[in-house]
Amino acid sequence: MIKFILTKDYDAMSAEAASIIGAQIVLKPDCVLGLATGSTPVGTYEYLSAGYVKGDLDFSQVTSINLDEFKGLAHDNEHSYYRFMYDNLFKKVNIDINKAFVPDGSIADADLACKKYDEIIASVGCIDLQLLGLGHNGHIGFNEPSDVFPKRTHCVDLAESTISANSIFFSSEEEVPKQAYTMGIQSIMDAKKILLLVSGTDKAAIVKRAFFGDITPRVPASVLQLHHDVTVVGDVAAFSEISHLIWIYKQA
Ligand code: GLP
Numbered sequence: 001m002i003k004f005i006l007t008k009d010y011d012a013m014s015a016e017a018a019s020i021i022g023a024q025i026v027l028k029p030d031c032v033l034g035l036a037t038g039s040t041p042v043g044t045y046e047y048l049s050a051g052y053v054k055g056d057l058d059f060s061q062v063t064s065i066n067l068d069e070f071k072g073l074a075h076d077n078e079h080s081y082y083r084f085m086y087d088n089l090f091k092k093v094n095i096d097i098n099k100a101f102v103p104d105g106s107i108a109d110a111d112l113a114c115k116k117y118d119e120i121i122a123s124v125g126c127i128d129l130q131l132l133g134l135g136h137n138g139h140i141g142f143n144e145p146s147d148v149f150p151k152r153t154h155c156v157d158l159a160e161s162t163i164s165a166n167s168i169f170f171s172s173e174e175e176v177p178k179q180a181y182t183m184g185i186q187s188i189m190d191a192k193k194i195l196l197l198v199s200g201t202d203k204a205a206i207v208k209r210a211f212f213g214d215i216t217p218r219v220p221a222s223v224l225q226l227h228h229d230v231t232v233v234g235d236v237a238a239f240s241e242i243s244h245l246i247w248i249y250k251q252a
Contacts (some may be wrong), residue, residue, distance in 0.1 A: 002211060002225070003249040004242075005233045007182055010199045013235050014043025016252045017171070017197050020231065022051050024129045024193075026233050030061040034130030034143070035089070037066070039168070040197045041131060042088055049092035050126035056126045059095040063124050063156055064142070065143035066102040067132075068182040071113075071155060081105075100140075103128035103153065103181040111155035115228035117153040121187055130191035134198050137161050138210050138219035145218045151186035185223055194230045196221070205235065208241040 007013040021044070024031055035041075050058035066085060075082035082102040090100050101120050107113035132140050137159055143150060144159050158166075158178055167173040188194070198207050210221035213231065217223075224230050232247075239246070 001228060001230070003231045003250060004246045005231060005250045006240070006243075006248045007153040007235050007252045009152050009235050010043060012252050013197060013199050013233050014041075016233050017041070017044040017195060018047030018051065020195055020233070021048060021129060022057050022133065022150060025057055025059065025062060029058060029130060030063070031126050031128040031183060032065065032126065034127040034183075034191055035064050035066045035085065036131045036133050037068070038133040039102040040133040040199055044131070044197065045088040045092075049089060052093040058091070059093040060111050062095055063099040064095060064101065065121060065124055065127065065165040065183075067188075068180050069103040069105040070177040070180040071105050071110070071181055072108075072177050075102065075104070079175070080144055080175055084169070097172045100116075105177075105181065110181070114153040115153060117133060117181065117183070118187075121153070121183065124143075127187075127191035129193045129195060130188055132188070132196040132221075133195060134203060134206060135159075135162055136165060136202065136206055136208065138206050138221045138223045140185075140188060140196075143185055143188075143220040145220060149185040149220065149223055152184040153181060153182060153183055153187070167199045185220065186208075189223065192223060192229065194227055196224065196230065196232045198232065198234040199205075200235070203234075203238045207232075207238055208239060208245075212242060212245055238248055 073080040
């Protein structure tokens with residue numbers, strides 16, 4: 001069952017997402033959060049950090065596990081997703097950095113890197129809340145369109161559109177790594193709750209394909225139609241192609 005929460009803009013989407021994640025932390029202080037990178041969750045992380053500064057949120061018992069990392073980038077690389085998480089959230093809250101996991105992009109042996117991350121995923125237990133963004137081609141994490149839904153952590157060749165979308169975080173498109181390690185679809189689907197965020201007109205077409213099109217690995221996010229607890233928080237622009245199809249659970 002998918003709940004659609006319609007928000008008026010990016011800021012309202014971010015506030016709503018942070019209040020859902022915040023509620024998860026308050027209700028279960030030692031929860032496991034699956035976290036995402038990309039430009040979409042940046043505002044959410046700002047609201048969560050503000051919640052910590054205000055004294056409303058305590059991350060000290062939280063475990064976090066991120067979806068993906070560029071292959072070839074070590075955690076201390078300024079373009080790594082680890083660094084993104086550190087700058088946008090980890091350093092701003094009281095999370096135990098030893099319990100904030102991101103795949104290790106510095107491991108050159110892909111099989112080893114993926115095996116290690118799957119061991120970490122298994123060791124943290126069930127993800128209570130998995131935060132997701134949505135790629136323009138329907139990818140979640142770095143699970144790119146393919147012929148099958150990959151189950152566990154694997155190494156992917158990034159699609160051209162993904163490389164181009166990620167180039168905003170680098171000085172040029174050539175600098176964007178061509179491969180990444182990503183949590184698999186089964187690991188994402190194993191989460192108890194899924195929270196997917198979408199903002200902007202450029203996401204409107206893929207939102208419609210993902211939630212109202214065929215369930216197919218060509219549109220990886222379409223698999224979420226089979227999950228029992230998905231909340232999609234989107235702004236008016238991102239929902240513009242589905243507004244006539246959905247029952248709005250809540251407006252914010
Ligand atoms: C990136 C990340 C995804 C993210 C997606 C959308 O490539 N690997 O986890 O959800 O693409 O990014 P954005 O939020 O910048 O649109």
